[in-house]
Amino acid sequence: MRARTMTPFGSLARAMLKGFFRDRMSVFFAIVFPLMFLVLFGGLLTDQGVSRSEIIQIGAVPVLDDADPATKEAFDASLEITRSSDEPDAVAQVRKGDADAVISQDGDRVTVRYSAADQVKAATVRGTFEAVVQAANLATTGQPPTFSLDPRQVEDESLSTIQFVTPGLLGWAVAMSATIGAASNLVVWRRNGLLRRLRLAPVRTPSVVLARVAVSLMIAAVQTAIFLGLGMAAFGLELSGSWPMIVPLLLSGTLAFMSIGLLAGSIARTEEGAIGMANFVVLPMAFLSGSFFPLDDAPAWLRGVGEALPLRHLNEGMLDTMVRGEGPASTIAPIAILLGFAIVLTAVSARVFRWDA
Amino acid sequence: MALEIRVDGLVMTYGDLRAVDGVSFTVAPGEFFGLLGPNGAGKTTTLEMIEGLRRPQAGTVRIGDHEPWRRESGLQRRMGVQLQASSFFERLTVREQLDTFGALYGVAAGRTDAMLEQVGLVDKAGVRTEDLSGGQLQRLSIACALIHDPDVVFLDEPTAALDPQARRNLWDVLRTINDSGRTVVLTTHHMDEAEVLCDRVAIMDAGRVLELDTPAALVRGLDAPVRISLAPGTLSAADARSIAGDDPVDEDAGGLTITTRRPAEVLSALADRDALSGLSVKGASLEDVFLELTGREYRA
Numbered sequence: 001m002r003a004r005t006m007t008p009f010g011s012l013a014r015a016m017l018k019g020f021f022r023d024r025m026s027v028f029f030a031i032v033f034p035l036m037f038l039v040l041f042g043g044l045l046t047d048q049g050v051s052r053s054e055i056i057q058i059g060a061v062p063v064l065d066d067a068d069p070a071t072k073e074a075f076d077a078s079l080e081i082t083r084s085s086d087e088p089d090a091v092a093q094v095r096k097g098d099a100d101a102v103i104s105q106d107g108d109r110v111t112v113r114y115s116a117a118d119q120v121k122a123a124t125v126r127g128t129f130e131a132v133v134q135a136a137n138l139a140t141t142g143q144p145p146t147f148s149l150d151p152r153q154v155e156d157e158s159l160s161t162i163q164f165v166t167p168g169l170l171g172w173a174v175a176m177s178a179t180i181g182a183a184s185n186l187v188v189w190r191r192n193g194l195l196r197r198l199r200l201a202p203v204r205t206p207s208v209v210l211a212r213v214a215v216s217l218m219i220a221a222v223q224t225a226i227f228l229g230l231g232m233a234a235f236g237l238e239l240s241g242s243w244p245m246i247v248p249l250l251l252s253g254t255l256a257f258m259s260i261g262l263l264a265g266s267i268a269r270t271e272e273g274a275i276g277m278a279n280f281v282v283l284p285m286a287f288l289s290g291s292f293f294p295l296d297d298a299p300a301w302l303r304g305v306g307e308a309l310p311l312r313h314l315n316e317g318m319l320d321t322m323v324r325g326e327g328p329a330s331t332i333a334p335i336a337i338l339l340g341f342a343i344v345l346t347a348v349s350a351r352v353f354r355w356d357a
Numbered sequence: 358m359a360l361e362i363r364v365d366g367l368v369m370t371y372g373d374l375r376a377v378d379g380v381s382f383t384v385a386p387g388e389f390f391g392l393l394g395p396n397g398a399g400k401t402t403t404l405e406m407i408e409g410l411r412r413p414q415a416g417t418v419r420i421g422d423h424e425p426w427r428r429e430s431g432l433q434r435r436m437g438v439q440l441q442a443s444s445f446f447e448r449l450t451v452r453e454q455l456d457t458f459g460a461l462y463g464v465a466a467g468r469t470d471a472m473l474e475q476v477g478l479v480d481k482a483g484v485r486t487e488d489l490s491g492g493q494l495q496r497l498s499i500a501c502a503l504i505h506d507p508d509v510v511f512l513d514e515p516t517a518a519l520d521p522q523a524r525r526n527l528w529d530v531l532r533t534i535n536d537s538g539r540t541v542v543l544t545t546h547h548m549d550e551a552e553v554l555c556d557r558v559a560i561m562d563a564g565r566v567l568e569l570d571t572p573a574a575l576v577r578g579l580d581a582p583v584r585i586s587l588a589p590g591t592l593s594a595a596d597a598r599s600i601a602g603d604d605p606v607d608e609d610a611g612g613l614t615i616t617t618r619r620p621a622e623v624l625s626a627l628a629d630r631d632a633l634s635g636l637s638v639k640g641a642s643l644e645d646v647f648l649e650l651t652g653r654e655y656r657a
């Protein structure tokens with residue numbers, strides 16, 4: 001028997017937390033479902049960046065064969081070279097898209113045949129072999145090179161698909177469970193009369209609201225820990241300098257998403273209606289906020305719509321600190337927007353809120 | 358310490374409907390008081406104004422010195438409520454529900470065991486509320502209403518939707534709750550329940566109190582005849598008519614029935630003829646009072 005008596009806030013938070021973790025469907029949709037997307041994007045899309053061009057080499061090509069070891073290593077990173085003696089067949093393969101280019105050398109002339117069907121591959125192949133030929137030309141003069149190129153990536157050097165995918169999917173997961181959690185909690189308690197019952201208990205309304213906020217924050221913390229943990233352990237996620245700033249970001253994001261759920265739960269009459277309404281908002285919001293893919297190529301008006309959504313600002317804030325290596329100051333604007341959104345929507349919800357069904 | 362409840366001139370209208378239309382009564386400290394009426398009579402709205410869920414449009418409610426709609430925690434700590442719905446936290450066990458409600462009232466966790474004992478749910482302590490029967494849920498909701506040992510208790514149709522066994526089982530629990538001098542207000546549309554449990558009963562219909570008295574006085578006031586039924590073959594119809602005199606005698610496959618206002622005379626005449634075996638006597642019940650007052654037509 002426990003000697004200590006819990007506070008109303010503590011006992012309500014504990015009751016809600018138990019209710020959440022004992023509901024397998026809630027746990028699945030809050031944690032397992034978003035993780036499936038992380039595995040999907042993180043696992044499957046990583047290879048896309050290192051997809052090598054397939055080159056068929058006809059006979060001897062001295063500029064390739066005699067290149068120094070460092071150059072050869074660079075080739076192997078971007079080109080996959082197979083040898084063949086059947087030139088017409090090799091060209092036919094390029095035409096069908098089974099291979100990306102055919103390379104042959106006749107005396108001093110190096111010939112590259114490629115298909116224009118894949119413009120990116122075509123440019124890569126042409127650029128690569130132009131560089132090879134120039135390097136070979138330079139080598140025959142016996143002169144050391146005057147200029148040298150030092151290529152550097154602007155993002156953190158650990159940059160890979162997982163870096164971009166994790167913040168967006170985490171934002172989506174937090175948005176989904178905070179919105180649906182608040183909405184269904186409100187509707188279920190109103191329908192089963194628990195809201196009325198709590199109104200007749202010596203509990204102040206802020207205690208009830210804060211208990212729900214605390215539970216949503218705890219769920220968001222669990223989601224974050226699992227996402228970052230699995231990302232780092234399985235997919236090589238690396239966090240850059242000011243990543244701890246995602247804590248205040250996620251905190252204010254959770255409040256913003258709860259305010260959406262509060263509004264849905266105040267309007268809806270049934271739990272199904274509330275969850276449907278929450279999904280109706282969260283799923284399009286996730287797309288328009290770049291949770292699943294970047295919006296850089298989207299039309300300007302669509303990106304404009306995204307700017308009005310809280311998840312967009314949470315995602316940008318997390319990308320800035322987790323991936324782009326920006327300082328803590330970069331999170332001030334997103335946090336202010338998220339909190340403002342939460343205040344406005346909570347005020348609207350308060351006007352349509354009902355205690356009983 | 359028990360509390361007195363004074364209700365004076367309560368009014369609540371929803372649009373054109375006067376759901377509660379000038380209801381007044383006083384519930385004495387320690388009294389078990391029943392609000393009786395058909396569905397839509399205004400009992401629940403009246404109870405909600407007494408509990409403080411709604412502020413009366415006109416009239417006053419006082420529980421002790423408090424006006425309940427102000428929802429002062431001083432009063433709420435002394436008030437136990439059991440609402441019509443089964444209002445529980447999702448996926449918590451019986452024990453966890455009681456612990457949680459106890460914490461809302463600042464009660465030590467030890468009270469949970471005493472409550473489980475009182476409502477007979479000790480062996481269900483570890484079961485989630487989703488897996489309880491209707492009667493067990495109602496017993497738990499009464500335990501949750503009593504967890505902080507309140508001075509006044511409100512019960513809104515606690516036996517609605519229960520089967521006869523579960524109802525009688527719950528009555529045993531309800532009988533004990535004002536033993537310690539608590540004031541109890543119960544709404545019900547079961548007349549037998551009010552008759553068994555309540556010290557006094559207010560019969561409501563269409564938002565008004567039609568009668569207010571002890572169940573026994575209400576039945577007596579009706580001056581209803583007594584129905585004496587005889588098993589088939591114990592007495593011939595002619596003999597029965599001679600005993601009944603001017604009172605009506607009905608005969609059907611179940612035997613003879615004499616409906617009379619002088620049952621003592623009829624019974625002694627039957628005893629003289631040795632016709633008492635298989636005999637049953639049925640007096641008026643609160644249900645008859647109720648039907649007399651509110652009419653027999655069907656209502657939704």
